[in-house]
Amino acid sequence: MQAENVDCHGIHGMTSNGRRAKASQGVKLHVQDKHVIVNNGILRVTISKPDGFITGVKYNGISNLLETRNEEYNRGYWDLVWSQAGSTGTTGISDNMKATSFRVVVENEEQVELSFVRQYDNSQEGKMVPLNIDMRFIMLRDCSGFYSYGIYEHLPEWPAFNLPQTRIVFRLRKDKFRYMAVSDDRQRYMPLPDDRLPGRGEPLAYPEAVLLVHPVEPEFKGEVDDKYQYSCENKDLNVHGWICSDPPTGFWQITPSNEFRSGGLLKQNLTSHVGPTTLAMLISAHYGGEDLVLKLQPGEPWKKMFGPVFFYVNSAAKGDELKSLWEDAKEQMTSEVHNWPYNFPASDDFEGSDQRGDVSGRLLVGDTYFADGLIPAKGAYVGLALPGESGSWQTEVKGYQFWTTTDLGGYFSINNVRTGNYNLYAFVPHFIGDYMFEDSISITSGCQINMGDIVYRPPRDGPTLWEIGMPDRTAMGFYIPDVDPRYSNPLCLNGPDRFRQYGLWERYADLYPDGDLVYTVGQSDYAKDWYFVQVNRKVSDGTYKGTTWQIKFEMDNVNQAATYKLRLALAAANVAQLEVRVNKQVTEPPLFATGVIGKDNAIARHGIHGLYRLFTVDIPGSRLAAGENTIYLSQTMSSTPLQGIMYDYIRLEGASS
Incomplete structure (x- = not known):
């Protein structure tokens, strides 16, 4: 499978006339004894073999963007938290998901895709999360970054268990990446991780919050550092990352779709925080507690693909790095969203646009104490999630979700929906409650379902x-x-x-x-x-x-x-x-x-x-x-x-x- 119509060229490739330059080579793969190296002439990524940990990212003259003081397993990695069935709460056993086998899925000048797999071992019951895990990494020609996705599978004969959290983590060099950007109005120079240590930081009401009393740089004295101050709703969580000033370099996480995240579009997740750390949260119980813990029951099969998530790097001229790198990252995010669903992942578990379906219709609101007759539900959120009850989408963690907003006339179109059975849900600003269409909707490849006019009647008994x-x-x-x-x-x-x-x-x-x-x-x-x-x-x-x-x-x-x-x-x-x-x-x-x-x-x-x-x-x-x-x-x-x-x-x- 080859990549097509993918625009992932960063500021690093800008020519004097404003056009994006191409790299001089295709994608090259070098398989060593304990590492694999993927290089497309723009950046070079090193991954431990067969573990699947990203140990190095070389770019823009920097030998490694990742924190070299850390052990190789603590630089760029997937991880999860799990607990045995019947456990309560949102904590459990941390697992850095060290793979045990490696294979090359695709190798040509246009694309390299690598697979790092760990299979469940029945003899490790109670000691090992009962999942088959396949972590994939993709590099494309002329692309200033790389992609990663994961496939988790639980077979019905395996033990039941809980999965409170899974994510992708990158820990960048603290001597290089000091400026963090989460959104247009949430970006700043950040304290050092050293400032949180005893003697420099004073713990507050909970471990995540630390008062900086003797920071390395006095300008941060008296501030509170707390990673939750940088959390964000899924619907707004498309791009965030860090900037290095010398040489001007950006490292960005771009998530082009929310379909594989748990909890729906209003679910809040961590982003980037002091470390410098950047996170791609895929399942988490934050801001919901145990209601957002994935719990697989005895005999329950489950399989889900998370991602791909894009890790983008860019560079700029000295002196203009903050604004230009952030603006370019947003432009790249827009391009990634436009190209979703991608056509290059090699796994059959990823459905391309020709395998998906569309749902459209018009949502109206009927509240006789608000207005005579039916009115368009303008600016409403309409989505598809696994069948459940009204409002159950906000605690749904096992399947996929697809959301859109209505226009001024209440019309909506939910495109590129994966095949499967769903309920249609909605909620409307200025009106209380949740809407759910009474019948389930079956999405098949290539289907185009028009719901016509549907009516939400919010709870109301009197004026x-x-x-x-x-x-x-x-x-x-x-x-x-x-x-x-x-x-x-x-x-x-x-x-x-x-x-x-x-x-x-x-x-x-x-x-x-x-x-x-x-x-x-x-x-x-x-x-x-x-x-x-x-x-x-x-x-x-x-x-x-x-x-x-x-x-x-x-x-x-x-x-x-x-x-x-x-x-x-x-x-x-x-x-x-x-x-x-x-x-x-x-x-x-x-x-x-x-x-x-x-x-x-x-x-x-x-x-x-x-x-x-x-x-x-x-x-x-x-x-x-x-x-x-x-x-x-x-x-x-x-x-x-x-x-x-x-x-x-x-x-x-x-x-x-």
Whole structure:
């Protein structure tokens, strides 16, 4: 199989007239005793044999972009975390996936593809993850980078097990790569990994967060370093990486498709962080907890292909490296997305465009209390994922997902869908809840399925009496405080990333020292008066106490015989329990309780959301009064400061007319 129509030429190849130059040679493979070397005249990649660890990347006059101080297995590699069936939590046994066999899949001047395989050994039950693992690496002619993908397979006769995490990791040279870029507004010179060590760094509430007290470079003193401050939603996680200033060189991870990532398009993942480290997260439980752990049951077969992911290198003229290298990386990302699905992977497990299908249609919204008749669901997210229940896509980790957004007319087209059976899911900004089409959809090679008009009728029983927030599945629209100046990261001081600062959960007690939040409908402004997260309060003996927030509102008339609906859309929950009471703060049992919900850990990990949850509370009219009323929202789990709830949106509906 040969590569066609692939544009992977970087800034390194720019000529004086702006055209991209070609390399002078095809792809060459050199197989040695303990290593294989692939070279296309632009870069040279060295991989240990048969282990499958990338030990060296030579480019732009730099003998190795990877950290040479590290052992060969700790430079560029795939790894995973697994645990035995029945285990709970999101941790387990770390496995660097050392392969045991090597073969050349494709070798010609246009392309080299290599396979590094480790097969499951039944005699190692309980000691070895029960998977066959095939790690592939591809280099193309005239391409300023290389690709990697992996194929995982579990046979039904093998033991059941859990898979909390798998990823691709690159550890770059700390003496070279000091500038990190995750997005247009999240890029900066970074501290050194040495700054996190004892004596230079002071551990904070959890190991990932370190206060830099005596950094090597004084400019970083007083900053917090925390890898979770650089996390990103899958839908925005296409390119990130690092820049070396001398010589000006970029190393970028480009992920052209989200189809093989777990958890759907809103799943948040780690990107790059101090190391300098760059990650391609493929399965992870971050921002969801155990709900996002892949659990294979006894007798369950499973096979999935992750990738290809592209690792791109580029260079620039001295003095212009930061902007030009980042802009070129984004341009390259656009090219990779355009060329997806690729036509060069040699594995039969990768389906090309001619083997895939398309689904199109129009999504409308029917909410008679919002508008007369049906309206186009503009800007909605529509996707295909394994069959499940409404909203189950956000915890789906075994299969593939395919998402798109609707245009102003509500029209959508989901292209290049792998064959298989799916449900069609959707959610619409400004409307609560999740949509799922009632019948499953079978995708076959070359199919073009038109769904016609489909209608989402969001939960609604009566007119809106009042509302707090705007439904977008995040807590973004609520009040986010300034960071305690002792714990700042300058990258997140202003703008939309203010919520990424460390320790904001402690700022609640600073702003509400004598009592909890009270919100008065018609007077309060949720952007200023509704704290973005309901957290616990630290008391004098050093323990924590749950908090109770109040919503005060007036009602002119109350139908005592009717039932009113309180809609509570939650953006995140971390080992929390929400209890709802009406007009009596102390009453048992509460009118409504969620039970203990969530292990999102979004509070500690600077996420403005975790998993979305929607609850409906029936309020009998007999509980309400003409005049002033109060709804009490109590978060009762209080063993740590990091338990709590983020709200997305709250609405009280009147009696159905």
